[in-house]
Amino acid sequence: MNRLALFLPLALFAGLSLVLLLGLDKDPTELPSALVGEPFPEFSLPALQDAESLVSTEDFKGEVVLVNVWATWCFACRIEHPSLNALAEQGVKIVGLNYKDKRKAAKLWLLERGNPYVFNIFDDDGSLGIDLGVYGAPETYLVDAQGLIRHRRVGVVDKRVWHAEFAALYLELTGTAPALGGAQ
């Protein structure tokens, strides 16, 4: 009995090692999402293309959409943009949330790189960003026809992420399976 007790420190060490080993796989920059399963927050903000017109949740009600948070100052958005273009070509409705950006620069960006968005929300002071819990662009939300957020991705949506996180859920919600090719 006493002899077994001598192995206690070793057992504790092994246990601690196991816990830390499991922790290695986790990404500490990934926050648990508070809004998955919740309705997309209500908002009323100007559109990017036309400062006079207001857009709100009414504008994508009843449709399955991706809401993509982007900005011209966001470097990773550059990398992500071709993927969004490819998805839009295959009929995916993408609503842009132009987050804390300059209107002129954002419009130019869409002219230069193509416009995958049905429309863009111009969130100048980041108020919708706060309601969504945005902490880093790009972010992408999958919103279902009931207006509930079904999935959230913080970071670039590329081929790997689309097939791992979005494709199955999107197929379930819409019955269509857009695919991303190797280039994206």
Place this chain on the structure above:
Amino acid sequence: MKRSWSFMKKRSWLTITRPLGLFMARRSWLLILLFQTNLLLANAEVVEFSDESLRPRYQQLVEELRCPKCQNQNLADSNSPISNDLREQVQRLLEEDLSDQEIKDYLVARYSEFILYRPEVNQATWLLWGSPMVFLLIGLLIVYRLYFKPKDSVAESQINQQDQQRLDSLLANKEER
């Protein structure tokens, strides 16, 4: 002789101090710049309140809330744009007369519990909150065992009896030789 000596002394004083003075004059710009940045940083923290009683609550909140982007800084210490926005939001909500708890709930609903540096006690966090108490108890137990538990005197004397017999027989053997 005496005059020339004092002249020499005065001159040597000048030759030493003039370059030194120039040196100091140049470097003092750096010194001024150093203090200037401190002033700028201090200015960035100025927050206006309609009611001064909100200020300590604001200070407490931004110190207890965590910047969602930077992992290990609170809102008060972080210069990231998101922290800036959230500080402004906290200020706005205080002005709107929300309680501290309501402000925390507001942010948790958006950014999850990650944003609280002092998380609520619940299913996910009881271990975190409870473990210091458990470790303290284990520590106290060890200290008690080491310093306060009376020695097991019976067992000790038994061993001593056995040893004594062996010793006696060994000694007897030696004497026989």
